[in-house]
Amino acid sequence: SGETLLAGLVGRGIQLSRTPAMHVAEAESQGMHAAYQLLDADLLDRPLAEILDAAEMMGFSGLNVTYPFKIEVLPLLDTLSTNAKSVGAVNTIAFRDGRRFGHNTDLWGFAEGLRRGLPGAALDHVLQFGAGGAGVAVAHALAELGVRQLSIVDVDPERAATLATQIAHTHETCAAVAVEDAAALIQSDRPDGIVNATPMGMAKLPGTAVETSLLQPTMWVADIVYFPLETELLRAARARGCRVLPGSGMAVFQAVRAFELFTGRKADPIRMKATFDAF
Ligand code: NAD
Known part of the structure; x- marks a missing residue:
């Protein structure tokens, strides 16, 4: 045409x-x-x-x-x-x-990427790192996907708290809380999935926000960083037997x-x- x-x-x-x-x-x-x-x-x-x-x-x-x-x-x-x-x-x-x-197509973009890239992923409890610009869209997407408990951690605790309050207010079915000690939570609560919405892992910011030695093969791990596509977090998660979702979705x-x-x-x-x- x-x-x-x-x-x-x-x-x-x-x-x-x-x-x-x-x-x-x-x-x-x-x-x-x-x-x-x-x-x-x-x-x-x-x-x-x-x-x-x-x-x-x-x-x-x-x-x-x-x-x-x-x-x-x-x-x-x-x-x-x-x-x-x-x-x-x-x-x-x-x-x-x-x-x-x-x-805002970031919200639907993350949700659709997860539906297609991690079909059947358990969504009872998800731990999200990063409550910045992209993290807000990701948290809303997770709540809409049916996550029942969303734990949010950010090096700026006020950002995590603000986002948790916002999600809890707008999504009745999602209990959202800010978390300070992510490592302790992973060990005690064993969340179903972990999402990185921090810039950690970008080519210019190597490393991971998540302590990867704590990952269990039952957990799925999603990253929204897409440069590089295979971040240090995803590589470590894959090596530990986790299902992973790259930021390209x-x-x-x-x-x-x-x-x-x-x-x-x-x-x-x-x-x-x-x-x-x-x-
Ligand atoms: P941002 O700076 O607005 O937010 C990042 C947040 O992460 C901040 O609140 C910061 O305090 C927190 N943070 C940083 N290091 C942390 C750590 N170690 N532990 C816990 N929290 C930490 O950035 P943004 O715009 O939200 O983007 C984040 C990343 O997502 C960037 O790498 C960006 O490229 C990527 N991104 C990807 C897509 C996509 O379509 N895949 C879309 C948007 C952004």
Whole structure:
């Protein structure tokens, strides 16, 4: 068809993002023309509001929003989806009829990645490391997946406490608590699953937030870090016999949902994952 996808990513430090390639390849596979622009605030040196105005004026279908703008963008939008409201952050904007709709596809992205990547995983008790920007979306996703007890640990205890309170208030079925001593909790309570939502394990931040010697083969372990794909945590967990979920799931499925919001067409997750993996 002659339809065009015109979209972009606004953020800082985005030059190596795989999101543009996923959207362009998916659109072209569906016979669309595609242009996906990197709107790098480091290079543009313009306020976020002006970047949004320009993209909207140029006829963009929408924008992905990443660090450090996911919260700053909120007052620039007309309508927020339920997920964007609960997370308090937006990673996808759709422009429609002069209005700006804010979405959070990180939440669904993590949930869908886990449903597909760890089918049948026990969800009675999950221990989550990291209550920062991504951690908020992950915690909401875990509560929606049916986690009954969510223990949250962060080196900043106030962040863990705030997120636990927020989850407990918004999800009746999920008892969320902040935890200070994760090692003691792993040994005494043996959670079903462990999620890393800290930046530990990134190429520039080697190491693990989790004491890997405590992992049991019955536990599943998910990481949202995806550079590298196999973090030190996942390598150790695999060696100890745990089922593991790499960060590519969330990264691919947030894009799958964003593509659908931009174009109104279904995206093929397997095809988008193949593009992601080709890097
Ligand atoms: P952030 O800085 O907002 O939050 C990180 C949180 O982890 C902070 O609250 C910090 O105090 C806490 N923390 C750091 N080290 C810790 C430790 N050892 N133990 C416990 N808590 C610790 O960062 P963010 O935006 O939430 O991103 C976190 C990571 O997730 C980054 O590596 C990012 O690349 C990745 N990420 C992946 C996806 C994806 O799609 N897979 C999406 C978003 C972010």
